[in-house]
Amino acid sequence: MTDSTPPPDATTADATTPEGSAASAASGSDVPVLSARDLQVAYRTGKDASVRALRGVSFDLYPESSLALVGESGCGKTTLGLALLRLLPTLGEITGGTVTFTGEDGRRRDVTTMTQGQLRRWRWSEAAMVFQGAQNAFNPVLTIGQQMADTLVDHAPGRIGRREVLERSAEALRSVRLEPRRVLGSYPHELSGGMKQRALIATSLLLRPRLLVLDEPTTALDILTQRTVIDLLAELRAEYKFAMIFISHDLALAAELADRVITMYAGKVIETGSTRDIFSAPKHPYTSKLINAVPPVSGDLPELASIPGAPPSLATLPPGCAFAPRCELATDECLQAEPELITLTERPADMTHAAACIHHDQVHHERKVIARA
Known part of the structure; x- marks a missing residue:
């Protein structure tokens, strides 16, 4: 399945399917805002060559919940977001699977089959993204006010007047603790990194979307500004009730912002569960090693341990488990076939703890504390 333009009626599921049934009319907390099923993405690397960047990713995101995608660079987090x-670069395409979005009216739509016109109306108004690096996300030759106005005019349902544009832009900026009089007339380079990031978040929330995807929103910020942005996101989620996907390599931030965590490696989901389960009792050796490589914000100072080696090339994946070459628990059995997610603990809704490791019962997570002199 690619990003090519489908038939005009391709975004609405047939009434005989589960997606188009009467059950979809009720959009409650038990109905996911977003459902990905066997999602696959490939990047073209030559005339007849491509690399599989996502290999069968599936998950559900429920209303008002927060999901963190964690893992090293190159594991597929940003590609998934x-x-x-449907914002993949030119060389990337969705080659299989579905992404189903459920609006507040209960209508379900497959994002992978939307036309460009339908995508334009859906983005920002129902689903928005905060990109990594606000300086690159904003147009440097337009003021913040002009760019917020463009977003409203282009994506708001129906016509919107100049006065309403100004009022809604000012309201959005105040919600992220920015002074509208200063920011609306400023160019991106005239704002600090933290102000730009908050202005970008304000722009993403202009139309009160039901889903917000954030790709490393605090990477380029100092630790104090990071704290401000994280507190702000928690407050905004409580106020506006949006569901959130938080992409990060910073596990401390993921633990603080997310209800649920997905660990990705080599384009696949290798562990998923509630934040409590993942950080207190991870069942995949990669997740455990990620946690042990990050210093805690408080408490005793643990002995940090890096993960040996590097993630595999997606063009030449090793046989069996992709993490096996870096794993101390690996056996010959790990090299025979790639393990599937195994359900370990049943939880309500989407909090089930699962891991793609045949040695999950041998993963005993502990952090060694450095002895003080």
Whole structure:
């Protein structure tokens, strides 16, 4: 399945399917805002060559919940975020699977089959993304006010007047603790990194979307500004009731912002569960090693341990488990076939703890504390 333009009626599921049944009319907390099923993405690397960047990703995101995608660079986190909103670069395409979005009216739509016109109306109004690096996300030759106005005019349902544009832009900026009089007339380079990031978040929330995807929103910020942005996101989520996908390599931030965590490696989901389960009792050796490589914000100072080696090339994946070459628990059995997610603990809704490791019962997570002199 690609991003090519489908038939005009391709976004609405047939009434005989589960997606188009009467059950979809009720959009409650038990109905996911977003459902990905066997999502696959490939990047073209030559005339007849491509690399599989996502290999069968599936998950559900429920209303007002927060999901963190964690893992090292190159594991597929950003590709997944871009694919969910059909914002992949030119060389990337969705080659299989579905992404189903359920609006507040209960209507379910497959994002992978939307036309460009339908995508334009859906983005920002129902699903928005905060990109990594606000300086690159904003147009440097337009003021913040002009760019917020463009977003409203282009994506708001129906016509919107100049006065309403100004009022809604000012309201959005105040919600992220920015002074509208100063920011609306400023160019991006005239704002600090933290102000730009908050202005970008304000722009993403202009139309009160039901889903917000954030790709490393605090990477380029100092630790104090990071704290401000994280507190702000928690407050905004409580106020506006949006569901959130938080992409990060910073596990401390993920633990603080997310209800649920997905660990990705080599383009696949290798562990998923509630934040409590993942951080207190991870069942995949990769997740455990990620946690042990990050210093805690408080408490005793643990002995940090890096993960040996590097993630595999997606063009030449090793046989069996992709993490096996870096795993101390790996056996010959790990090299025979790639393990599937195994359900370990049943939880309500989407909090089930699962891991793709045949040695999950041998993963005993502990952090060694450095002895003080």
